Amino acid sequence: MSIIKMPALSPTMTVGTISKWLVSEGDEVVSGDILAEIETDKATMELEAIDDGEVSKILVQAGEQNISVGTPIIVIGDENNTTKISHVVKQVQSGNEKKEISNSDKITISVREALRDAMAEEMRLDEDIFIMGEEVAEYQGAYKVTQGLLEEFGEKRVIDTPITEQGFAGLGVGAAFGGLKPIIEFMTFNFSMQAIDQIINSAAKTLYMSGGQMGCPIVFRGPNGAASRVAAQHSQCFASWYAHCPGLKVVSPWSASDAKGLLKASIRDPNPVIFLENELLYGEKFEIDGENEIVPIGVGNIVSKGNDVTVVAFSIMVGKALNATKKLAENGISVEIIDLRTIKPLDIELIINSVKKTNRLVICEEGFPFSGIGSEIIAQVQEYAFDWLDAPIKRVTGQDVPLPYAENLEKLALPQEEDIVNAVLNILNEVN
Amino acid sequence: MNKLVNTTKKNLKVKRKKTGRPLKESDVNLLSKEELIELYKQMLLIRRFEEKAGQLYGMGSIGGFCHLYIGQEAVVVGMQSVSLDGDSVITSYRDHGHMLACGMDPKGVMAELTGRESGYSKGKGGSMHMFSKEKNFFGGHGIVGAQVPIGIGLAFSHNYKQDGFVCMTYLGDGAVNQGQVYESFNMSALWKLPVIFVIENNKYGMGTSVTRASAGRSLAERGKAYGIPGLEVDGMNIFSVREAGKKALDYARKGSGPFILEMKTYRYRGHSMSDPAKYRTRSEVDAVRQQKDCIENLKEILQEQKITDDHFKKIDSEIKSNVSVASDFALDSSLPDEKELLTDIYI
The missing domain is CATH 3.40.50.920 (Rossmann fold)
Structure with a gap:
């Protein structure tokens, strides 16, 4: 008998959701067959069978939310070994019940959803706001922060770029000079080093260098700091780098309601804002304050x-x-x-x-x-x-x-x- | 900017006596005498303005870096003469000519060069960092090549707003080897942004000649891999510039995407004021001056059109007077108030 468990499909994944089973109990599968589609914190991935055999039991139904990594989800082969299967089934059920209870007594929202809602709410109010970056549109965001925005706002305002940070950061600055309000997503802030000249020399300094004529209303946002086991080039905090430079505002929220309220404030701010998120916080849920609440920049x-x-x-x-x-x-x-x-x-x-x-x-x-x-x-x-x-x-x-x-x-x-x-x-x- | 609207004129025979270079007769003939004089005046204004800036630098009234445009006047005057009000312009730090051609006030430009409160940036930007939102001039950038992604961003905003305007992004032959230029070529071609990359090839990126810095045959072909059409243009001939400019602007304006114009031009002065000019000979500079000077060439054409010496003298003194007024205005202006140190950091 082989019990397949919820796999960790990204460095930061702790829970997943089976969006669809592609096999049913009683089906014969061979190694390499796709068993299910699993939604992780970053994307929807396919789960393949490693062994041949008959699907004897599906332990977690499609659509069940937040199944912890390591939870048994399907049993392949040896259908006669019923004791063991029923033991596994029992385990899974009790685990899930526990989770539902803890979730049901609060109205909560993840930081990821808060950020998305902030952008969507502001984009509904102002046609000049657009979001641009790597994988922000069709992929729905490398970390799913922009999920659903392409569908709502279309490809004119939700724009996938090539991998070209210096280019699209500069493009954003030019668009801001031209009267638009860009949100530029860096897949992570580590890649903003490719673009740092445009952020500092073009975005931050131009208002001063133009004697107050040319503001640059732009938000550069994305995950900052260490994630999990991605080593030196992908794990760095840029707060002090950007805070060092006059002309930039630097924001780095912790909770979901601050993430939402501060992102809304950043989008409305007429100055360039560096908005530092944290990948490990994206999935974290917080109680959220009222809708449309703005959290002012500069207030602890x-x-x-x-x-x-x-x-x-x-x-x-x-x-x-x-x-x-x-x-x-x-x-x-x-x-x-x-x-x-x-x-x-x-x-x-x-x-x-x-x-x-x-x-x-x-x-x-x-x-x-x-x-x-x-x-x-x-x-x-x-x-x-x-x-x-x-x-x-x-x-x-x-x-x-x-x-x-x-x-x-x-x-x-x-x-x-x-x-x-x-x-x-x-x-x-x-x-x- | 669009002062030089095309008007049909009867064919005038234009013979080039001194240089023997063929000129595009069509464009010469399309323009009225007044329009030709206007082009001449604009180029002359830039030249006299830059000469004055050079003098003021020598006197210590202008500090820091100062990059003069002398020799290249036909490029920006030609391009701006075929553009529309509303088209945006961005360039690097050899930018005084662009500002004047965009219709910015010589007084404000000179005052900025001298770091005075009446300058376009209140004295806080200097030679390399001047802007005029009103005239759609977006700088004035001190980092080689950095204006190029910003230029496609301006084009992006034209496209987003569907306002029908084009961004003219000027860059030098030194900038064409910066990576971000190719990032910009790629995105602008991918999204068919209305942008013209005007490469002002004055043969030297600071002290390094193009042949020692750039591989490949032609800078006009640098967009080939992205499907961006390019033209090599005689940048010392304002009519060639205008003809190429019209073609590129039409192409970009109708939504076909970016266009590259490589303007073959020449700067007579050093890279900046502190250039020892060891990388080229005096005779090389003199040869270009004598044979290809854009202002002299147009003057010959005007002479053929019976503009009298007296008329030229009148134009000369008018331009000189404008430049003197600008210089006096600048030197009479106050230094910025010390309170300005801490303003304009945030809105």
């Missing part, structure tokens, strides 16, 4: 109130900081977490006010430490709140190395929850 958010230490984070590090806070709360430590949401302009006032209350500061970012966002915050905090600090400021950052591939090394290179816990404990000990 206290996601957890506390008194002992201020922890500043953005993007994926906010979730890690929240988990760390729960552990710290067990030890009676009260942490205030600030989600920056926008990197530039920086909401330094929010940080200063919190530091004046807690007198201790830990800054978390996934990027490299040298000249990072943390470095900038430290510089400003010592300038504006030096007398309120009871301990040196601590940073929790990625290691100053190209991101390694090996699982254990990757984990060591990236900042983890334990690192935040340790930094907070450490900063408290400094004064004790």
Whole structure:
């Protein structure tokens, strides 16, 4: 008997949905036959049979959502081995029931859907908005963020480009000069390095160089930072690169409602905006605030109130900081977490006010430490709140190395929850 | 821009006495004497303006990089004379001529060169970074080749809005080896964007001659792989420029896609003001000046059309006076207010 399990079909896939079974119970299959179509976080993929035999049991029906990777989905061969099959069936059913209950008591939306909804809502309001990038149209987005946009808005406004980042980034800048409002998707921000001259020299500086005549209303968006096991060239945080340059706004949300509200604000902003998403957050679900809500650029958010230490984070590090806070709360430590949401302009006032209350500061970012966002915050905090600090400021950052591939090394290179816990404990000990 | 509308004129016999180069008689004959004079004046304005800029640079009134257009005037004046109001223009940093040909005010351009508050960019852009939304002039870009993707973006916006206009994207022979130029060729051909790539081949990318920098036979053929038609054009002859420009503009305007014009031209001055000019001989420059000068050539034609020496003197003094007014205006203008340092970073 061979039990086929839900396979991991992308580096970040944790759950999948069987959109269609192409075989029925009782069918004879040979190795290479397509058994099913599976929808992953990125695409719809075909699942092939590896062994020959009869389909004895289909364990997960088509359309069932969010089947965890590793869950048995179909049994091929040895139909007489009923005990084992019924055992597997039982396992699957109980697993699914559990998931449904946890999903049914909240109205939630994934970050991916929030981003898509933000673009769709704005595109409905303004004909001058278009989205352009690699695989944004027919493929429905390399990470499915633009799913459904081609169908609704057509090929005039949802445009697949060749693999030509410098070219289409520059094209977007020209279109913005010409009166349109482009959203340029980088499949990941790693590829924006091909286009960085157009972003900095053309998009960011022209307003100034033209004495205020030529604005560039454009959004460059896409996943930023490390994903999962894709190694050095595909895993880098660009927050500090872009925040360094005058003329750009840099946004990096964590939650779904911030992703939506800030993307809408970015599209409406008359300046060039770098919108840094995170691949690992795309599938994460959050309760979402009311529809059409705009989150202003440049305003941070206290996601957890506390008194002992201020922890500043953005993007994926906010979730890690929240988990760390729960552990710290067990030890009676009260942490205030600030989600920056926008990197530039920086909401330094929010940080200063919190530091004046807690007198201790830990800054978390996934990027490299040298000249990072943390470095900038430290510089400003010592300038504006030096007398309120009871301990040196601590940073929790990625290691100053190209991101390694090996699982254990990757984990060591990236900042983890334990690192935040340790930094907070450490900063408290400094004064004790 | 479209001051030079085609008007049918009776055939005038045009004989070239000095250079012996054949001219397209048709275009000469299509234009009225007044229209020919207007072309002459525009080219002369650029030349005198650039000479003045060179002087001001020498006096220290203009700083930084300053790239003069002297010698190449027929290219931009010819192209702009066959374009429509509403067509957009973008170029690199040898851009003063383009601005004047787009109808921008010489006073504002000179004031920008001298870094004054009355300059087109309030003194914050300088020679290489000037823009006029009003005149559809989109710069003025300091990075070699970077204006090309932006140019196809402007063409994309014309296409998106279906406004019937074309973007003229000027680039030099030095830019044609930048990768983003080919990214732009590909996308503009793929999507049939209304753009003309005007390659101003003045034979030297800074100090490196085209033959030492560019493989292949002709820059006009650089779009061949993308199916983009190209023409080699005598860029020292304003009538050849106009004829090729009309053809390319018609092609792009009717939705057939991009077109490449390789304008064979020549700059008399150095790459920038600090160019020691070791890469070419004095006699090479002099030969072009004497035999192919675009302004002298048009002057001969005008002389054949019985424009008197007095008339030429009048034109000369009118242009000189315009340039002096621009220069005085610039030098009399204030430096930008120190408060301007921190404005125009965001809207």
